[in-house]
Amino acid sequence: MKKTILTGLCALSLVIAFSSQAPAVNYQQILAKIDELTNFDNTDFSATITIVDQKVAEAKSVTRAKMFRRDRLKKFTIIIDIPEVQRGQGYLREGDNVWFYDPNTREFSFSSLKERFSDSGANNDDFASSSLAEDYKVAKGEEGTLGKNAIYILTLEATKKTATYPMLRLFVTRDQFLILKQEEYSLSKQLMRTSLFTDYQRVSGRFVPLKQLFIDNLTDDKSTPQIEADQTQMTLAGVSLGKIPDEVFTKIYLERVSN
Amino acid sequence: MKINSIALRNLSRQKRRSILLATAIAFGVMIVTAVNAFSTGTIRIIKENVADLIGGHAFIFLEQRVDEKTIRLIEDETKLLAVVKGLGINDDQITRTVQLQNGELRFGSKETNSNVIGVNWTQEKLIIDKLGVPGDVYEQLKKSPNAIVISQKSANVLKAKVGDSILIKGRTVYGQQNVAEMTIAYINSDTSDISGMMSFASRAELNVLLNLPDENSYNTMRIRLRSLDETTPFVARLKPALAAVYPLAPDEGQGFSLDSNVFKMGSDDSAEFEGQRAKVTDINSLLDFFNQISGGLALASVVMLVFLLLITMIGIYNTFRMILYERTQEIGTMRALGMQRKQVGQLFRREALFLALMGVFLGIILAAIVMGVFSLFNFGTQSAFSVLLSNGHLSFRIDPLNVIVSILLVSVFTVVAALGPARKAARLKPADALRTNY
Numbered sequence: 001m002k003k004t005i006l007t008g009l010c011a012l013s014l015v016i017a018f019s020s021q022a023p024a025v026n027y028q029q030i031l032a033k034i035d036e037l038t039n040f041d042n043t044d045f046s047a048t049i050t051i052v053d054q055k056v057a058e059a060k061s062v063t064r065a066k067m068f069r070r071d072r073l074k075k076f077t078i079i080i081d082i083p084e085v086q087r088g089q090g091y092l093r094e095g096d097n098v099w100f101y102d103p104n105t106r107e108f109s110f111s112s113l114k115e116r117f118s119d120s121g122a123n124n125d126d127f128a129s130s131s132l133a134e135d136y137k138v139a140k141g142e143e144g145t146l147g148k149n150a151i152y153i154l155t156l157e158a159t160k161k162t163a164t165y166p167m168l169r170l171f172v173t174r175d176q177f178l179i180l181k182q183e184e185y186s187l188s189k190q191l192m193r194t195s196l197f198t199d200y201q202r203v204s205g206r207f208v209p210l211k212q213l214f215i216d217n218l219t220d221d222k223s224t225p226q227i228e229a230d231q232t233q234m235t236l237a238g239v240s241l242g243k244i245p246d247e248v249f250t251k252i253y254l255e256r257v258s259n
Numbered sequence: 260m261k262i263n264s265i266a267l268r269n270l271s272r273q274k275r276r277s278i279l280l281a282t283a284i285a286f287g288v289m290i291v292t293a294v295n296a297f298s299t300g301t302i303r304i305i306k307e308n309v310a311d312l313i314g315g316h317a318f319i320f321l322e323q324r325v326d327e328k329t330i331r332l333i334e335d336e337t338k339l340l341a342v343v344k345g346l347g348i349n350d351d352q353i354t355r356t357v358q359l360q361n362g363e364l365r366f367g368s369k370e371t372n373s374n375v376i377g378v379n380w381t382q383e384k385l386i387i388d389k390l391g392v393p394g395d396v397y398e399q400l401k402k403s404p405n406a407i408v409i410s411q412k413s414a415n416v417l418k419a420k421v422g423d424s425i426l427i428k429g430r431t432v433y434g435q436q437n438v439a440e441m442t443i444a445y446i447n448s449d450t451s452d453i454s455g456m457m458s459f460a461s462r463a464e465l466n467v468l469l470n471l472p473d474e475n476s477y478n479t480m481r482i483r484l485r486s487l488d489e490t491t492p493f494v495a496r497l498k499p500a501l502a503a504v505y506p507l508a509p510d511e512g513q514g515f516s517l518d519s520n521v522f523k524m525g526s527d528d529s530a531e532f533e534g535q536r537a538k539v540t541d542i543n544s545l546l547d548f549f550n551q552i553s554g555g556l557a558l559a560s561v562v563m564l565v566f567l568l569l570i571t572m573i574g575i576y577n578t579f580r581m582i583l584y585e586r587t588q589e590i591g592t593m594r595a596l597g598m599q600r601k602q603v604g605q606l607f608r609r610e611a612l613f614l615a616l617m618g619v620f621l622g623i624i625l626a627a628i629v630m631g632v633f634s635l636f637n638f639g640t641q642s643a644f645s646v647l648l649s650n651g652h653l654s655f656r657i658d659p660l661n662v663i664v665s666i667l668l669v670s671v672f673t674v675v676a677a678l679g680p681a682r683k684a685a686r687l688k689p690a691d692a693l694r695t696n697y
Contacts, residue, residue: 055368056367057368095327096327096328112434114430114434158435160326161325161326161433161435161470162325162326162328162433162434163435164434164435164436165435166436166437186435186436186437186438187431187436187437188438188439188468190438192428192436192438218365218438219365219367219368219370229368230368
């Protein structure tokens with residue numbers, strides 16, 4: 001009898017324990033949600049981007065460009081407007097390939113998503129659509145706070161040897177799955193770059209970070225009082241989801257507009 | 260035959276005039292020959308020096324597609340070795356290298372780009388000698404796995420010195436970002452552009468940075484031939500032999516780029532293919548940029564020679580007109596004695612031709628003297644121009660084709676300049692010529 005009562009009590013306590021536990025968070029689904037919320041698969045996307053590059057002990061440099069994205073076909077076209085010496089330089093993405101056009105030589109050269117954009121702290125893949133769910137798996141997920149925001153801290157490991165960063169740490173808001181901060185690590189586990197995303201704008205059910213700050217963690221110069229690392233701020237303005245003509249995503253267009 | 264001896268005798272009758280004209284021609288020939296020999300010799304030396312620095316004349320890669328990217332990796336060299344050895348290459352002519360292309364060297368907030376070459380310090384003594392690494396530093400290089408040799412140019416940009424730890428940022432063979440910390444063991448004082456874009460680190464350490472599967476894997480099989488001249492014929496034999504065991508990648512996208520200041524030896528990610536394929540390139544293709552400079556210089560020197568010859572033609576034309584006046588009675592006599600019109604014209608043309616040949620040979624001799632004198636100067640092996648020098652000396656190499664072009668050009672121009680007076684001389688009537696008294 002006693003044995004039956006004990007067994008019953010154990011079973012009851014187990015049921016209570018399981019029923020009181022919060023449902024487990026599916027971190028991998030969060031990655032898919034982030035991709036879904038930041039990619040524009042049903043529409044085109046265009047904006048004017050301004051990049052302010054501040055290297056340690058150097059003057060600021062400003063680059064302004066027009067960006068056109070067609071995420072569903074993994075395409076983008078970027079045409080630099082400012083500074084004057086770079087006016088007309090352009091980037092064309094087709095899948096994983098990126099072509100750089102220089103109007104001075106009138107030649108295209110092969111680049112890649114992993115290259116830096118116009119010698120700034122931004123990379124070409126900062127303009128590409130997000131593919132976190134495809135390229136990474138969540139190795140570790142935890143809850144935390146960043147400022148006043150309740151967040152998930154996700155440690156990601158690349159599922160492909162060809163992913164730009166072998167390891168990422170994402171700081172994602174719990175309510176809307178917006179990335180507030182991203183840390184990018186090398187294969188040797190060294191923190192290479194920290195990206196901060198602010199001023200999200202909701203556009204047609206998607207989210208666009210209007211301001212992004214990239215901090216180069218490999219620069220570490222204590223000799224300057226102002227900043228200790230190279231920083232790049234990227235601002236988006238004039239966001240539009242209007243249809244972009246197909247020819248914009250061609251080399252011919254880049255040549256014509258640039259010249 | 261008689262015409263030739265009369266033409267030579269005529270030239271010797273007015274020695275001073277002939278020597279002056281020949282000297283004018285010789286001056287042009289000397290400049291053109293020396294410029295051509297300098298550009299040919301220098302381009303050759305650049306190629307030899309670069310071949311020493313990057314360890315070979317011909318380069319073989321194996322490419323494969325991983326996650327829609329083209330990567331270069333030699334894990335199993337069995338088939339490659341069989342092909343290469345079948346072409347008569349010995350083990351000591353083969354270098355297996357790893358290279359981080361367009362790596363970023365970082366020191367604090369300073370950064371510069373460099374191709375980092377992986378070196379097996381105990382085996383590749385030639386690179387050590389080329390870099391001028393002292394014995395004690397060499398011992399240190401062998402003991403310290405994370406030691407790196409950078410160029411003076413890189414050190415200047417980084418404001419770094421021997422003993423400083425720098426970061427090497429680059430991409431693995433699969434394209435992932437990676438960083439390694441290395442300590443500067445030696446600064447190569449050769450400040451030339453080509454040396455300036457190269458750094459040298461331990462191959463084992465670089466294998467880790469590039470995420471190669473194991474320490475025996477590598478990027479490139481480099482073949483050192485006995486001389487630069489063997490490169491093109493060897494590659495012509497190598498390609499079909501390789502094609503029998505691997506599909507061959509197209510020849511494109513390789514070389515030295517002024518824009519990026521690096522060697523482009525990268526793969527083309529846009530190419531779609533299955534399995535493994537081999538790619539072959541050589542020092543001539545990599546440095547095709549310099550061949551273009553050499554071609555440009557050769558063309559410029561020919562234009563210069565033509566320009567000088569046009570000026571000299573005016574002098575030659577006037578001289579032959581004077582000769583015509585001086586020898587009118589003589590021509591009349593020869594015509595009265597049976598010399599044909601055609602032969603008179605021929606005599607003038609032969610005189611011009613002999614003058615041209617004298618000028619050319621004098622020019623080549625003068626060029627040889629000038630080149631000999633210049634090659635005596637020793638500019639040292641650690642200067643900014645050392646990559647242009649052969650053990651500190653300028654190098655000249657006379658291209659027989661250029662000499663033939665010079666001979667032909669000078670001969671044609673000189674004979675053309677003398678054509679007008681020759682025709683007039685041929686048209687003279689014997690009686691009129693004998694009566695003429697200038």
